Amino acid sequence: MEQIKEMTAQESLLLIAETFNKSREGILRNSAKYFMLWGALLTLTSLVIYLLWHLTGKPQWNFLWFAMPVIGYPAAALMGKYDVAVPQNEVSKMLSGVWRVFGAFAITLSAVAIFLVPMNVSLIIVIILGLAECMSGVLLKNWPVIICGFLLGVCGAVFAMLVKSETQLLVFTLGGVLLLVTGLVMKLQNK
Amino acid sequence: MLPKLDPLLHSELRLAVMSILAGVDEADFTYLKKQTGATSGNLSVQIDKLTTAGYITVEKGFKGKMPRTACRITPAGQEAFKNYVSALQEYLSASKEVK
Numbered sequence: 001m002e003q004i005k006e007m008t009a010q011e012s013l014l015l016i017a018e019t020f021n022k023s024r025e026g027i028l029r030n031s032a033k034y035f036m037l038w039g040a041l042l043t044l045t046s047l048v049i050y051l052l053w054h055l056t057g058k059p060q061w062n063f064l065w066f067a068m069p070v071i072g073y074p075a076a077a078l079m080g081k082y083d084v085a086v087p088q089n090e091v092s093k094m095l096s097g098v099w100r101v102f103g104a105f106a107i108t109l110s111a112v113a114i115f116l117v118p119m120n121v122s123l124i125i126v127i128i129l130g131l132a133e134c135m136s137g138v139l140l141k142n143w144p145v146i147i148c149g150f151l152l153g154v155c156g157a158v159f160a161m162l163v164k165s166e167t168q169l170l171v172f173t174l175g176g177v178l179l180l181v182t183g184l185v186m187k188l189q190n191k
Numbered sequence: 192m193l194p195k196l197d198p199l200l201h202s203e204l205r206l207a208v209m210s211i212l213a214g215v216d217e218a219d220f221t222y223l224k225k226q227t228g229a230t231s232g233n234l235s236v237q238i239d240k241l242t243t244a245g246y247i248t249v250e251k252g253f254k255g256k257m258p259r260t261a262c263r264i265t266p267a268g269q270e271a272f273k274n275y276v277s278a279l280q281e282y283l284s285a286s287k288e289v290k
Binding site (some may be wrong): 007009010013015017020022023024026081086087088089090092093158177 | 196201202203206207210214215216217219220222226227239255274275276279280282283286
C-alpha cells in the first residue's frame with residue numbers, strides 16, 4: 001500500500017469501509033476457533049460421561065465435568081498464544097464476556113448442586129447454555145445461531161424435565177455440536 | 192464552503208492504519224503490516240507521523256520472549272478520524288448536488 005497515492009473522497013470512504021470490514025472479519029474468524037474448541041470439548045465430555053455412567057450405573061462420573069475447564073482454559077490460553085497479532089474488537093470482547101459469564105454460572109451451580117443444595121442442574125445449565133448461544137447469535141447478527149440457541153434452551157429444558165439420569169447428558173452433546181456449528185458459521189461468514 | 196481534509200489522514204496507508212485502530216482496542220505492528228500489506232519501513236514511517244501528530248500511541252514491550260509494538264488510537268485521533276469521515280461525506284454530498 002502506497003502512502004502517497006492521491007485519493008478522492010469516495011476512494012477514501014471505500015478504503016475505510018474495506019479496511020474496517022477486513023479487520024472485523026479477521027477478528028471474528030479468530031474467535032471462531034474458540035467456539036469450536038469448547039464445542040468439541042463439550043461434545044466429547046458429555047459423551048464420555050454418558051457412556052461411563054450408562055455402563056457402570058455410577059453418577060459419580062459427573063465429577064469429570066470439572067475436567068472440562070481444567071483442559072479447556074489452558075487449551076484456549078495456548079491457542080491465544082499464537083494469536084499475538086489479532087486484536088479484539090467490541091463484538092469479540094462481548095462474545096468472550098458472554099461465554100465467560102456462562103462458564104462462571106455453570107461451574108458454580110454445578111459445585112453448589114453437588115456439595116450444597118441438590119438441584120436439577122442439567123435443566124438450569126441447558127437454559128443458560130441456550131441463552132448464551134442465543135446472545136452470541138444476536139452479537140454475530142446471525143439468525144441460524146439465534147434460532148439454534150433458542151431451540152437448545154427451550155427444547156433442552158423440556159428434555160431435561162422429561163428424562164432422568166444419564167440420558168439428560170445427551171442434551172449437552174447436542175449443545176456441544178451447536179457450539180461447533182456456531183464456530184463453523186463464524187468461520188464461513190468471515191472468510 | 193467545504194471543510195479542509197486532514198492532510199495527515201488523506202493518505203492511503205495512514206488512513207488504513209487509522210481505520211483499523213478505530214475499531215479495536217489496540218493492534219500489533221505485525222497485524223497492521225499484514226492487514227495493510229505495507230512494508231515494515233513504510234509502515235514505521237507512517238506510524239511515526241501519526242504518533243507525532245498525537246493521533247496514536249505506540250508502546251514497545253514483550254509478549255513472552257517476543258518483542259511487541261502495540262499501537263492504540265488516542266482520543267485526539269478518534270476525533271480527527273471522525274471529523275475526516277464527516278468531511279468526506281460533505282464532499283460526496285456536494286459532488287452529488289453539483290451533478
